[in-house]
Amino acid sequence: xxxxxxxxxxxxxxxxxxxxxxxxxxxxxxxxxxxxxxxxxxxxxxxxxxxxxxxxxxxxxxxxxxxxxxxxxxxxxxxxxxxxxxxx
Numbered sequence: 001x002x003x004x005x006x007x008x009x010x011x012x013x014x015x016x017x018x019x020x021x022x023x024x025x026x027x028x029x030x031x032x033x034x035x036x037x038x039x040x041x042x043x044x045x046x047x048x049x050x051x052x053x054x055x056x057x058x059x060x061x062x063x064x065x066x067x068x069x070x071x072x073x074x075x076x077x078x079x080x081x082x083x084x085x086x087x088x
Contacts, residue, residue, distance in 0.1 A: 042088075049081040
């Protein structure tokens with residue numbers, strides 16, 4: 001076996017290990033970024049639900065009454081918001 005072949009055979013495991021480590025590092029970084037993005041989106045949706053619920057309630061309080069359609073709308077916004085608060 002010539003020196004080049006022996007070098008390749010000797011260091012093949014190291015090269016493969018480095019390639020695998022680089023691929024796993026890249027995948028881990030991408031996965032972490034995706035998790036952070038999901039957390040940010042969840043916070044944004046929660047904030048939007050809160051704002052819609054708050055604005056609807058303020059509107060109906062200033063109006064002095066709420067019709068059945070408005071009550072249904074507030075209920076539809078309230079249910080996911082409350083369940084999000086209780087179960088997150």
